[in-house]
Amino acid sequence: MLIVADENIPLLDSFFGDIGEIRRVPGRTMSAEDVRDADVLLVRSVTRVGAELLEGSRVRFVGTSTIGTDHIDQDWLKDRGIAFSAAPGCNANSVAEYVLSVLLLHAERQGLDDWTNLSVGIVGVGNVGKKVAHKLERLGFDVHLCDPPRSEDPGDQDAERFESLSDVLKCDVVSLHTPLTRDARHATWHMIGSAELAGLNASQLLISAGRGEVIDCTALSERLDQAGAPVVALDVWEPEPAIEPELLTKVWLATPHIAGYSLEGKVQGTEIVYQALSRFLGLPVRKKSGQFLPEPALNKVSFTSSADEGDALRVALLSCYDPRRDDARMRAAIKGNAKERAEAFDLLRRDYPVRRECSSLKVQLKGTSKSLQDSFRTIGFKLKI
């Protein structure tokens, strides 16, 4: 069996080596020629999968080790009887940790003593949005939710809680976590356009970590030239990978679509597709992502009651993930013409440094308050009291 796979999928040999022969190809340029003889195709978000790629091939199973599926023509796959699996939720926690770190840095920049004084509006309350909301609510933030598709489901457990987009856009922070949809009843393509951006002011932070095209980035760039523009943290861009250098200079925090790039998130993406392929082939599911995760470089930190409590949380969170490092790397790398910028963007992602989630860090707290301990647990750290 021939498995053609995006070379950026981690642990291909460990998970799939005993299922078939693996041929690695660059995802961005994967062609019909590359996949013609494949039985199984494994991609990430940069490969468009549909008739153009697969017509004439013998592929029977397509897996994407990502949450997003906007690059996959699922109707076409279904028509052709080709099995498909995405990796729902695989890197949701990684995105949630990205949002927490961004919030922490934003509060610091605003001179806030207590970051939980920020109200946070979450647009798109699925696997990612729910995780962000859960952590923030338990930390004591005032959280507002917007999810029209869910609000129309009378059986939804949060049905009473959902607010309109215009209401949620009044929060101190607005964090976007919807999929990219064009034909859906509540399509998200350019959901945040000039009208929505005009309503945001300089005291507000807009975070975009779903898909770039959810914001009209031309309108965003124009808004950022005007007085009273919001502060913006962009992880996803329109377009990718040849992002607009002008927009890069105008946003506060810029990262190259890596919110979900914790090692845990990426490896779980591989694991979920491995499970689906094994079930499709009638093979036992024996491997687990945990068995392949190495011991983290930093695995233990200790705080005593003498340390400022807020500072302890700050140090621990930013030592796991500090988005300013990605921001600096991105600003240094993105230059030149569109082709050079596209290559630089993809290289930042291909060569992304190992980033571990908070759950990989054992935190020892001595003589600290119960509320600090709860905050550490909520964020996801393993506690040793």
Ligand SMILES: NC(=O)C1=CN([C@@H]2O[C@H](COP(=O)(O)OP(=O)(O)OC[C@H]3O[C@@H](n4cnc5c(N)ncnc54)[C@H](O)[C@@H]3O)[C@@H](O)[C@H]2O)C=CC1
């Ligand atoms: N930046 C990154 O690295 C990553 C980005 N993503 C993106 O985040 C998206 C969301 O991921 P999940 O939460 O796991 O997906 P999900 O499918 O679990 O949840 C998406 C939620 O958005 C809601 N939604 C749809 N249209 C909406 C609209 N017009 N307004 C408000 N809500 C709407 C849906 O009802 C659903 O509850 C993915 O589709 C993917 O594109 C996912 C992982 C990593």
Ligand SMILES: O=C(O)C(=O)[C@H](O)COP(=O)(O)O
């Ligand atoms: O899971 C998703 O959806 C994402 O956005 C991924 O984190 C994107 O990663 P790549 O597939 O582009 O490597």
